Amino acid sequence: MSSIEDVAAAIRSLRPRKVVAFTGAGVSAESGIPTFRSAGGLWRNFRAEDLATPEAFARDPELVWEWYEWRRQLIRDAEPNAAHLALAKLDDALVVTQNVDGLHLRAGSHEVVELHGNIFRVRCTREGTTSDAPGELTEMPPRCACGAMLRPDVIWFGELLPDDAVARATQAMREADLVLVIGTSGVVYPAAGLVALCRGATVEINPQASALASGCTYTIEETAAVAVPPLVDAILESR
Ligand code: OAD
Numbered sequence: 001m002s003s004i005e006d007v008a009a010a011i012r013s014l015r016p017r018k019v020v021a022f023t024g025a026g027v028s029a030e031s032g033i034p035t036f037r038s039a040g041g042l043w044r045n046f047r048a049e050d051l052a053t054p055e056a057f058a059r060d061p062e063l064v065w066e067w068y069e070w071r072r073q074l075i076r077d078a079e080p081n082a083a084h085l086a087l088a089k090l091d092d093a094l095v096v097t098q099n100v101d102g103l104h105l106r107a108g109s110h111e112v113v114e115l116h117g118n119i120f121r122v123r124c125t126r127e128g129t130t131s132d133a134p135g136e137l138t139e140m141p142p143r144c145a146c147g148a149m150l151r152p153d154v155i156w157f158g159e160l161l162p163d164d165a166v167a168r169a170t171q172a173m174r175e176a177d178l179v180l181v182i183g184t185s186g187v188v189y190p191a192a193g194l195v196a197l198c199r200g201a202t203v204e205i206n207p208q209a210s211a212l213a214s215g216c217t218y219t220i221e222e223t224a225a226v227a228v229p230p231l232v233d234a235i236l237e238s239r
Pocket of ligand 1: 023024025026027029030035036037038041052098099116155156157182183184185186187188205206207208209210222223224225
């Protein structure tokens with residue numbers, strides 16, 4: 001385990017040019033959005049098989065939509081926290097996120113790969129076209145103009161990640177001098193496998209060591225909003 005100060009000093013001497021932030025639900029925890037697997041996490045109270053699989057949607061689309069609507073409302077009421085805002089100061093860094101909450105974009109990060117989609121977009125189940133989700137749902141489940149059902153534009157268990165997102169994340173990880181691994185349990189693949197592609201330094205920021213911790217160069221057992229801002233400052237100072 002390392003201190004924030006020690007890792008900040010290491011970053012200053014590393015002078016990383018290519019930086020990737022790989023984030024999970026923990027980066028949004030201090031915005032008040034529940035994670036999936038830590039205390040109070042969504043998968044401790046709900047069964048993923050009932051809500052986040054193509055089979056669940058085929059069985060009961062209204063239930064799935066209600067759950068996503070509830071989550072959308074939580075996220076709408078939330079604000080980006082100090083970790084999102086700090087990362088947005090790194091103009092040339094790539095954020096690779098497993099989150100569907102869109103908070104990195106709202107914080108001002110321009111280069112964001114959303115591996116698991118975005119909860120504020122919908123996709124037509126017939127045509128595959130995506131669009132912004134309606135602000136308020138007037139019918140349940142909502143339908144496309146073509147008459148087919150719309151679904152949230154997120155990745156469910158058993159589905160493939162978008163090729164373009166994986167390709168961009170893979171290349172960035174391979175080229176990175178520094179990857180910040182923030183707030184993920186590192187147990188959901190293929191996303192979690194991306195970190196091992198980095199040949200540079202990797203820093204985990206997580207109050208509880210994750211499945212990826214042993215493969216990281218440094219681990220900081222702190223929350224994202226506490227540890228990310230000083231590390232971002234160290235990156236900016238090293239330039
Ligand atoms: P998890 O809920 O599995 O893990 C959240 C991680 O955040 C845990 O390791 C916590 O210790 C850590 N954490 C909690 N509070 C934190 C804080 N304030 N600062 C930093 N870290 C904190 O969430 P993910 O790893 O994102 O997939 O889960 C991966 C995927 O599993 C999600 O994208 C989702 C889920 O099923 C899909 O929906 C496809």
